[in-house]
Amino acid sequence: MDFILSLKEIVKIYGKGESKVVALNKVSLDICKGDCISVMGPSGSGKSTLLNIIGCMDTPTSGQYILKGRDVSKLKRRNFSQIRNRDVSFVFQNFALLNNYSVYHNVELPLCHRRMSRSQKKEIIMHYLDKLGIANLANKRPTEISGGQQQRVAIARALASDADIILADEPTGSLDQKTGQEIMELLTNINSEGKTIVIVTHDKNVASYCRRNILLVDGKIVEDNISKNCSETNVSL
Amino acid sequence: MAEILSVDYELFGSLLPNTFLEGGMPDGSFFESDGFKPVILGYGYKHAFDIGDTFISDNEIFKCRVVGILDKGSKWFSANYGLSDEIVNIDNFIIVLTNQPDTYIGATFEGTVLANNYLISKEPFDSELESKIGEVAKKYGISVGIYTFNEFFANTRGNLIEQYYLMLFSILFLSVIAVFGLSSLIVYGINISKREIGIRMACGAETKHIMRIFCSEIFIIIILAFFTSCIMANSKRLINFLMLSMKDINIWVYAAVLVISLVVCVVSCIFPIRRITKLEPKELTGGE
Numbered sequence: 001m002d003f004i005l006s007l008k009e010i011v012k013i014y015g016k017g018e019s020k021v022v023a024l025n026k027v028s029l030d031i032c033k034g035d036c037i038s039v040m041g042p043s044g045s046g047k048s049t050l051l052n053i054i055g056c057m058d059t060p061t062s063g064q065y066i067l068k069g070r071d072v073s074k075l076k077r078r079n080f081s082q083i084r085n086r087d088v089s090f091v092f093q094n095f096a097l098l099n100n101y102s103v104y105h106n107v108e109l110p111l112c113h114r115r116m117s118r119s120q121k122k123e124i125i126m127h128y129l130d131k132l133g134i135a136n137l138a139n140k141r142p143t144e145i146s147g148g149q150q151q152r153v154a155i156a157r158a159l160a161s162d163a164d165i166i167l168a169d170e171p172t173g174s175l176d177q178k179t180g181q182e183i184m185e186l187l188t189n190i191n192s193e194g195k196t197i198v199i200v201t202h203d204k205n206v207a208s209y210c211r212r213n214i215l216l217v218d219g220k221i222v223e224d225n226i227s228k229n230c231s232e233t234n235v236s237l
Numbered sequence: 238m239a240e241i242l243s244v245d246y247e248l249f250g251s252l253l254p255n256t257f258l259e260g261g262m263p264d265g266s267f268f269e270s271d272g273f274k275p276v277i278l279g280y281g282y283k284h285a286f287d288i289g290d291t292f293i294s295d296n297e298i299f300k301c302r303v304v305g306i307l308d309k310g311s312k313w314f315s316a317n318y319g320l321s322d323e324i325v326n327i328d329n330f331i332i333v334l335t336n337q338p339d340t341y342i343g344a345t346f347e348g349t350v351l352a353n354n355y356l357i358s359k360e361p362f363d364s365e366l367e368s369k370i371g372e373v374a375k376k377y378g379i380s381v382g383i384y385t386f387n388e389f390f391a392n393t394r395g396n397l398i399e400q401y402y403l404m405l406f407s408i409l410f411l412s413v414i415a416v417f418g419l420s421s422l423i424v425y426g427i428n429i430s431k432r433e434i435g436i437r438m439a440c441g442a443e444t445k446h447i448m449r450i451f452c453s454e455i456f457i458i459i460i461l462a463f464f465t466s467c468i469m470a471n472s473k474r475l476i477n478f479l480m481l482s483m484k485d486i487n488i489w490v491y492a493a494v495l496v497i498s499l500v501v502c503v504v505s506c507i508f509p510i511r512r513i514t515k516l517e518p519k520e521l522t523g524g525e
Contacts, residue, residue: 052517052519055439057439057517057518057519058517058519059517078443078444081438081441081442081443082441082443083441084438084439084440084441084518085440085441085442086441089440090439092522096436096439096522097436098433098436109436109437109440109442110440110441112437112440112442112446113441113442113443113446157440161440161441
């Protein structure tokens, strides 16, 4: 099986004693390379926690997480930074852009700590800004552009890191319906180029863009229209 | 107002290997001639006087004749207390040679020859000189200290060791205070930059990268403070350096201060940055 990541019996517990909250309860999940997955569920069902664990933004209480053949659960924090820089990238609901930096410098963030020349960085950044149709906004600040444009900047930043997996937490949550559709079409195009995309959403319309839909309730997967094997996923690209 | 160095001609001729652009050292017979004191001019006066020129001070205490002009970069002992261990450039000095076994520096032309309260006597200690100085001092109402070379150097050495430890203690004490001060500044900076740190960490920044950002910001503050204090503390030397090309600035002292500043900068950043980067990025971005 050509899984890009596998979660086995992942448990995440917040707090201790009586205030203990089980966010994920023995969640097991295999994701194929090039897949497009939506994770749905009511508030507090553990969707964002699952996404954060996949993105190495949080660590599970127990369980095993294998990313691109490496057991991430055994890695040190320092390696988590490298994974966030090279293997996974995020698109957030509120865009998570730095308002005191230009669009160009926001897209540059994942490249800041890589050994490459300024001209190489510029080439990559301008390529993705151009691809997403926002090259003319390179010198503007996030506060000077619309929500849809800000989300495009966030997607350009995610693409600039050249990560195989893009994790999107409610990517259309702060956008109107039309702009939301544009963003989803953009993410679908990116997926068709071979990137694996995991989207957390409340919106069934957003989920309808994905080939695989997972329903999470009370920290457990209760519904998953998984393909029989990864080759089916790849064929459908 | 000219800078005057009044010094015994034998001392001046023998202690430091200064060389002459023109003229040279007079011999003892010069002092018995016509009442003019022999003066040697620093390199800065080379266009103002020629050998043999004479001049008289404002209060007519000095009648001088130029006997030599020193080469550029000539040196003598600094400070107002006789022979210190610090050597300064005397390119803009007028060196008034005497046949008295004394040396002092910094008296002005309008002032008296006893502007400084130290006279250095040659070995063996000259009791005649002591009484002579006492008379002059009494006349001017000044208290004058007389030291032999050995006494002077012993005192100076003892003082230097004390000063050294005192300075070391001061550096350590001030560095610790600076670390606390800068750490507080960084903690404040972190609190208002939590979201940025979180986003940077989500994009793959490691502790060392965050550290680098804050260190560079703090280092800019330190450098600005360093240059401001240098300008304030050394304005006179700086003017000499810029206008007279005098290089009496000890670069190593400033290099050491810079290195200490850099260490203080890094040490003050380590603790608060390590503490903040132990948090998960999602905690820093407030679940954004």
